[in-house]
Amino acid sequence: ESLNSADILLDGEEGKFSCPQDQSIIKESIESLKKTFENDAGLNYKLDIIPSHNNGPKPSAAPFCEDEAHQTELRENIQTLLAPIRFSSPDHTINTSETQKDCNYLSPIRFTVHPPAEGIQSTQDFVPLFTILEGRDFKEEFGVLYELSSEQLSSVIFEGHSDEDELISYLCVAREVSKKKRLFWTQTRLCFLLGKFCSGRSKFSQAQAFFEEALCVPPESFTDLRLLASIYFNLADMHAFQRNKESFFAVSERLVALLLALPDCLKGFEDNCVLAYMMRKAILSQNKQAEARACYLLVKHHLTSGEENQVVPYLERLLVAFNEAQQPWSLVPSQVYLTLGGLYSKLHRPLLSASSAKVASLQPFVTLADCLGGLVLVLDNFYHHGSTEQDILPQVAPYLYRGLSFTKVSEAGITHYQSLSYQLTFCLSQLFYKYKMVKCAIKCMNSFINNNNTHLELLHLSAVELNSGLIWLAWLHLENNQPSIALDILDSVVASLPEHNTSHQEGVVLNMRGVTLQSMGDQRRAAESYQAAANFCQEAEDFLNWAVVQANLGLLCLKAGAKGLAQNYLVKAVQLFSELKGESHEEMFISVLLKLGLHFVEQGNLDYGKGCYEWALLLAMWANLLDCQLSATRHLCSLYGRESPDLARCIIYSKHQAHILRQSRDRAQEAGALEAVSQLYLGLGTCRAYRTALDYTKSSLGIFIDLGCKEKETYGWLKAGHIYHLLGQTELVDIYIQAAQDVALSTGDTSFILKLLEASGDLFYSCQDSDRAITFYRDRAHPVAVKSGDVHCRLRLCNKLAQVMLQLGMYEEAAKFARTSVDISINLGDDLNQRVACCRLASLYHSLQQYELAEYFYLKTLSLCPTPLQFDEETLFYVRVYQTLGDITFYQLKDPFDAAGYYQLALAAAMDLGNKRAQLRLCTRLATIYHNFLMERELSLFFYQKARGITTELNERRMTISSELRVTS
Template sequence: MHNLHGQSPAALGILQAVMDAGVAGVDQEGVVANMMALALKRTGRTRLAAEGYFRALGIARRLGQRRNQAVALANFGALCLQAGARGLAQHYLLEAVRLFSGLPSGECGRDFTHVLLQLGHLYTRRALAQRGKCYYEWAFLVAAETGNLESQLRAVQRLCHFYSSVRPRRAQCVVYHEFQLALARRAADKALEGQLLETISRLYLSLGTERAYRSALDYTKRSLGIFIDLQEKEKEAHAWLQAGKIYYLLQQNELVDLYIQVAQNAALYTGDPNLGLELFEAAGDIFFNGAWEREKAVSFYRDRALPLAVTTGKQEAELRLCNKLVALLAELGLQQEGLEFAHMALALSITLGDRLNERVAYHRLAALHQRLGHGELAEHFYLKALSLCSSPLEFDEETLYYVKVYLVLGDITFYDLKDPFDAAGYYQLALAAAVDLGNKKAQMKIYTRLATIYHNFLLDREKSLFFYQKARTFASELNLRRVSLAPQRCWGRAPWLASGHPP
């Protein structure tokens, strides 16, 4: 009893007293040795535990007790696993499986299933996924043959994990989750049943078809009924919201707002502001990540979730919401309103010491000011964003970012700030990054812009010819049409400059 309840020191004292008294028979001595080893393992005395298992194994072999031998070997394997000796663990567990497989299932089914699951987990961790899956399936067959419901559940749970995380296969994952659901019903475990209905709903939702959405809706409503019965208000709120999301995907818009409202009411009933924050943001995400009525996300983020994030001091959530609002308002053409949240995102990023989000905030501020025609502010914030890039550049994506931003800076300086000389400087910085990246198309584009600027505006024929020849070379390599030095139509935005004569 002490061992079962994790009271290992008390168990050791009693077992040692039994051994010292010499009252245990030969067969009982093996059982006592095994139990002592188990208690020693739990107290971290690995060497003494190994000696105990070895003694139990020797007694079982002497008496020809194959089941006890298998149990001792399995325990030895588990001890090796705990000590990090995976090779030894595999050896002892396989020996245990060899002995168990020769015994009647009714005699050792539960222990046999446990060892097979351990082996499956061991092989999966050692990147032998197919072999691990075979042991999981074997464990399930043994558990099914013996009718042990608990062992069947454990085996099916491992198979669900295998097909969802180790070797993702949606169809098999759904099948095993459905089977696990049937077992949960047999076990009358309502909490597990509700959890599985939620999971199966998400699996169907990931399939992305109308038929799958309707199946997902059915499972969500069944889980909702269970959560209401169990008075699990938090899970109930999430289930109402999930149903609203599915109705959105099915374009049954008249029901979306209704289900979202009921979800919010359930969250508010708990009085938990953190749950309210989570639900309001998730409700906004339905529209933010959707293809229609995206403007509805603004009120959920700005008017409901953001005040709760401020009140509860959840700065990470506040930053996340500000970033979503900036992106959404920019897409909706509300750049001026987006500036407020972009500045909030910048301040929060600096407070949290999050340099990546700080860089994103500067970039978004620059883009908003550029759209509003604030050239100098756009230039300032783009340069701040670039200053936060790592140096030297580590990844091609960072170099590509340099190319794009310096091109934008060149355009702003030329079109908005009316400075072709500085524009040429930015274009040359973009060119340096493009050369480093080895991007021929970008190089051709930049060489063409430089050739056009020097030909038509800075009136430097030598440099214009050099850039033009470079552009022609890349155009030839890329099989593109002849490069033109005529000002592009968009250059009409700069009427303050007169075109020069061709060289």
């Protein structure tokens, strides 16, 4: 039959399968958060990795601390927060009062069996039994009788009998007495108990007789429906065991009706045969509500029975039915999803478990317990199923946010809410910090301090824990370039510490004060603070923190310029770190090694620097610290790429860098690293290296395509085409260039398209196929540059076109572009480009035999040269241009007088440069001109003698070099 209500849950039923108490789930959540997000801010010294800001521009304050008023308010709130613990011990707790309510459980009823004496049984012996069993309605104590098995009834409820036969005899006599006294409900329940005992002993005929009598005895209808359901269930179970289908179906129909219509009838079921029958019939009749009700009851039954592996399919089907229901049910979906997530976790399906927790947290009307339940599920996956920290931490953030929102709206009178709020705040702040969101981390911590400064009596935090949180906040302000705020916080913590009772946290604060003061540029006070912290470590024999403070002193000396002293401190720190065992200090040790290695490299001790870098890399690999591996590898790549060039080793470490980035799943940086490896292989210049470079380029190209980085994808296609061009596979070059152009066009960015077209032409600029560059420059890029008004790009294109055409002998067209280059350079006021363009245009006119124009532009070029001359290259340029002008004037224009003038200017430049060969050549020409054309004998003789002297000097120099070579050989 269909349900009359649209809801599958009935009055009195609760639509959730687990209902943890708020206090217990909060306690569990706090423990999980402490285990995952370890708060070592108050235990371990911090290494000074904060850059100094005393010489830079004053940083702008964060939005949540914009002016001094905010800073003052924060300082006052912290001082108020620390006031209750100022004169207490470090382990003192501000308030630990919690009220716990004892749970009272109903004690099971017990009956004493009185064996019959000589076959006579006193009626008084049954009075306690009859008193309990009589009554038409259900009582709570009856639930135990209905739910327990026959063995449990015999041992738990009844006492005073030697065996079960004696107990059955006692109950049979009691049944006869109740029948005579017309105690119908007592007789009914006794028949039920006797039927249960007989069924347990496989006496099914007797059991059936007792159960049927129990159904027939009451003169009025059953109001104890739990009893009726238990009778039907035992009958159905017995008929199923005997494979009596007709009787089983008849009884099951009645029991199913009870289960569909009445709550709490499920308790006491030991088998699910009737529920399975109910499910099959609901599916066959296509009754969705009855099917959902059957799923609900099966889930409840299996959970109660501890058969959790059987629950998942019914729970999944119940959620499907819930989501498909046209009218809302009173089922609590968040609890259902959390129950399912817990089952998935036990079945070692962490992804499904995390998904269930996420869906539960997104349900409407979700509670704090639901949110924390999801949080605990996700954290359990982290510990029990081998999930990585990188996978799990981002999943935790939404639960931390929701949990904080619940604690903010909750009443402030509950202690564990305040403790939970602190843990959620601290963990969320750490999560922000891990992902470089320092301002958000500070805002999170400040919010807790400002919102809880008036509820100190409710905080459930120890002094050590509270100080650790404030030390962490100070570190965040340091990272955010707010050292003055950090110093205020640290001073407040120091002031709150007991005056005559030194603690470990005092050393932690002193070390961080040193970091803060160094960041502010106060190096003297920073050194004093570091030394005080070092004294604490020496007294306590705390070698880990002693190593950190030694490293901080070394870094301070480095910034102060005391290189030798800095090296001593850093070497001492490395020695202390290397002697530590069983402590998680590898990350700081690696940072110190890298700093020391960088110092050695800057001092020119490349071997020592190389050793520090490689030690750091090996340690990072041993500790499986990907970020540290990446940092050490980058230092090694820089070393072998710049300071100590070694292309082979640079390639090895660059490939390792790409491998690390692949492991860290930073695909953008991985693609960049692959590009760098490709470029290094191109530098080898072999065919095999080109093919390897092509493979890496294609790998990076695939990543850029996946990430949707259009610009980088475009250049990836273009670079692959360039490599194919180097390999001589010209048929593939056009395909890759066309692919690059298609991607560039899809962006719709004219400036980028123009860059791509120019870069495509650059592929052919300096090769045998330079004529193909003209197609890209002239036919594609230049019209776009003209249309878009990009003058600088047009200037570059005209220069390149003029140069390529000059090399190919296309002088007339080249002259047009060269003239355009001159005009654009004049408009831009770019003297250097104008000089280059004029020189190129002069060369073109010279090639076109337009000598007057060539002379004009050569002279124009010289007029644009800076004076006085600064470099030898400029002087050499003068020599060549004036010599060219002399050649044009003498040979083409037939003007020996002007030619002599140009040659003399060229000779003056050559003498200034000290170029003897140029001087010899120019003196010879001048002597010839003055002797044969200008008829000036004295000048002719002068230049002949000068040429002869230069010749003699060159011959002597040649002979000297030859003799030196013979001696050497």
